[in-house]
Amino acid sequence: MTERVLTGDRVTGKLHLGHYAGSLKNRVILQDQYETFVLLADIQALTTHFEQPDFIRRHLREVALDYLSVGIDPMRSTIFVQSMIPEIAELTVLYSMFVTVNVLRHNPTVKSESKSGGLDDMYYGFLGYPVSQAADITFCKATIVPVGDDQLPHLELTRKIVRRFNELYKPILLEPKPLVGDMPRLVGTDGQAKMSKSLGNAIMLDSSTEELTLKIKRAVTDPARIHKNDPGHPDVCPIYAYHQAFRPEGAEEIREGCEKAAMGCSACKGFIIEALEQLLEPMRERRSYYAARPDTVDDILMSGTERARGIARETMKEVREAMCLDYFG
Known part of the structure; x- marks a missing residue:
């Protein structure tokens, strides 16, 4: 059975x-x-x-x-x-x-x-x-x-x-x-709590490209990394957690670039936006098909x-x- x-x-x-x-x-x-x-x-x-x-x-x-x-x-x-x-x-x-x-x-x-x-x-x-x-x-x-x-x-x-x-x-x-x-x-985009629809810190599965980009660009990162040349702490950054979840093959590169201050938060966010866009686009297509x-x-x-x-x-x-x-x- x-x-x-x-x-x-x-x-x-x-x-x-x-x-x-x-x-x-x-x-x-x-x-x-x-x-x-x-x-x-x-x-x-x-x-x-x-x-x-x-x-x-x-x-x-x-x-x-x-x-x-x-x-x-x-x-x-x-x-x-x-x-x-x-x-x-x-x-x-x-x-x-x-x-x-x-x-x-x-x-x-x-x-x-x-x-x-x-x-x-x-x-x-x-x-x-x-x-x-x-x-x-x-x-x-x-x-x-x-x-x-x-x-x-x-x-x-x-x-x-x-x-x-x-x-x-x-x-x-x-x-x-x-x-x-x-x-x-x-973690939610506010970096304070788990991603939750009720807290307004979530990226919804039906997010448009524009909504996704805005959410990621506004997401908090390492609060201790004030300047690009400051070494970062990826383990406290929600964006790094997204890399681990949705772009694991490049997560180690992100960690190294962050800790050595070789990569800025803007570039880091750009990579995850690209990865999430590839994930969400086929979802949008299927959702559009059934919504119609x-x-x-x-x-x-x-x-x-x-x-x-x-x-x-x-x-x-x-x-x-x-x-x-x-x-x-």
Whole structure:
């Protein structure tokens, strides 16, 4: 049996280079190795954007276009909409019966995200995010979940939920294993934090040549390198991190030129603009193709969702039987 991968994103805005380096690039590779399911997590987007349903509705298709633009192939990956799989919601409710509030409150990812988001009064949906994520993973019996280090606590809770369910009822769920990427988080153009759409320090995947150039030219570099002849410190410069991520074959040359003050920041930025332009241009072309064909995009999402829903029904039939909820056969 081919192993299944479950991955995806909350639909809270267009995706950026940090998403590409951290996950999207790898998803394109994984779809040739595994049966891949890609989730448009609109319900989980509501945990922080429940007052902005129109925002989520608008960005659902934008994120879908990002997926298609980077090379996620609907013939090789199942792209589906979370809210259109009611079995995920049903599983979330059933799992919540045996997950304690204390476990959720002490989840380090929930604690960190609630603090950074200023959520002093935590909503039930946000607190239960890891339970919902467990339902996302298990409805299709995914066995591999690509994650960053910050998502490992969520996945570990999913593994515990699977074990607990199988012990309590019947061993029908599969325990997923993490696939931890080796790509570090991409620093934003401000050099202060990871690249984030909410912080305004991101380079979006649909950036035009002009937008890309402006973002890079305005990006901070080594704050200690005031003059071109000053030796630089590439490890604290976000532009050097971009070279490592998107132009690794020339990164050592950049490091040497920076540390020896043989290359100025302007030239360094010029090289990465060229490399990123080569990366983004084919994405723009694919995005333009699908953006001009909205009915095709809708067909892709509906077809993927229908396939995912069929699998969800099969899983829920087993779950209801295991939990003695199949009252009428």
